[in-house]
Amino acid sequence: MLHLKCPWCGLRDETEYCYGGQAHVAYPEDPAALTDEEWAEYLFFRDNPKGPFAERWVHSGGCRRWFNVVRDTRTYEVLAVYTSKQPRPSISPENGSTAVATGGPR
């Protein structure tokens, strides 16, 4: 079981949290201008790196607030925890070919 440190409540078991998938996926600035391909990217396509991944979690069984985690999807090691107000940590993809997910349609 993962242990995640909620920025507000501290270290808790994974069972208190729910997963929110990739972080930093912004809603399109001008939705009406998007092509079908761009909508498909926004709705259905997410990064799926083997290595460090910036993702969202919500502390459902506690303060019910969302926050971000950078976690290595190979080892499940938590590399960073940060709130939406904090800057995104720069994590170098050590011995892996995959950079931290860039987020958003590209």
Add this chain to the structure above:
Amino acid sequence: MAKQLPEHPAWLWRDADPKSSYDAVIIGGGGHGLATAYYLARNHGMTNIAILEKGWLAGGNMARNTTIIRSNYLWDESAAIYEHALGLWEQLPDELDYDFLFSQRGVLNLAHTLQDVRDSVRRVEANRLNGVDAEFVTPEEVAKLCPIINISPDVRYPVLGATYQPRAGIAKHDHVAWAFARACDAMGVDIIQNCEVTGFVKDGDRVTGVETTRGRINAGKVGMVAAGHSSVLAEMAGFRLPVQSHPLQALVSELYEPVHPTVVMSNHVHVYVSQAHKGELVMGAGVDSYNGYGQRGSFHVIERQMAASLELFPIFSRAHLLRTWGGIVDVCPDASPIIGETPLENLYVNCGWGTGGFKATPSSGWVMAHTMATGEPHHLNRPFGLERFTTGHLIDEHGAAGVAH
């Protein structure tokens, strides 16, 4: 000093070394990759082909699934491809001359709420229209088919009925892989293990080969059949797939006398259980919520599926857990696979089977072989192309998939 060990039994296939060039290479030596190679050779006469496997043959999800075979999916597109697979399963033991213990012992998908009952009846009717054997059975009939299920109304989630597909069943997954491998090898297919693809050789937007840990291999056609690692390969090739890789765990008990004559699945309390031929109870449930490539998940997922199985089968309360494991499943937003062309010429993809690929193994190979050999999708996989995420023609099978994502 131990006695001299007996001779190792004969291998069923050659451990081939890579040649510099093939008419087609298939990335991934699991069930779907093997079936693709088998039907490329058998149906399309392509024998100058190779399967590239980064580890050992059938050591990924082919060795980690819970071996359930059924075709009772809701939508026409899914019923067609899964029913095609079931028809092939019924022929394959003879065709491959290998008894891989395909046992059509039926599957019950339990309904525990009024909405479950309505959805189940709807699916049964849809199945019948598509020529899939299906019926809705009452709790008393459930108890006749599987006497160890607790159908008491006095539990938190009582059994209100079930869908029943008599032709569904289980097979011994590793033997299925070996049967395909032997048949492929006999037709001249090179099965190359310990050969990881590290890049694609491209001429503009056309793929002409792959770079591997055992050197460059040129290929007329390349098929990606890599399950949990499909996104990693796609990134190397320069495009994205709408899949997320999750751990999916399963477990077996110690060996017991035969007590469980069929396959039971429950979406609501959420577990699926059968008893393998040797006697172990085989159970699985939903994926771990987070993305992961670690072939392991969190223990509370195992704990919950055991709790669910105890709710249904009180007789299991003293069964001992023998082993748990995890595989990496590539899950699509609509719980249906992606089989077809990619943005690159001569590169084809077969992925996104998520939590339920084993049952589709023969059909997946059949249509992938057709797509690679002819350059055009087979009518069975035409609806499952990557373009459906742009057109919006999704094939939402989260209900019939029976595994929470």
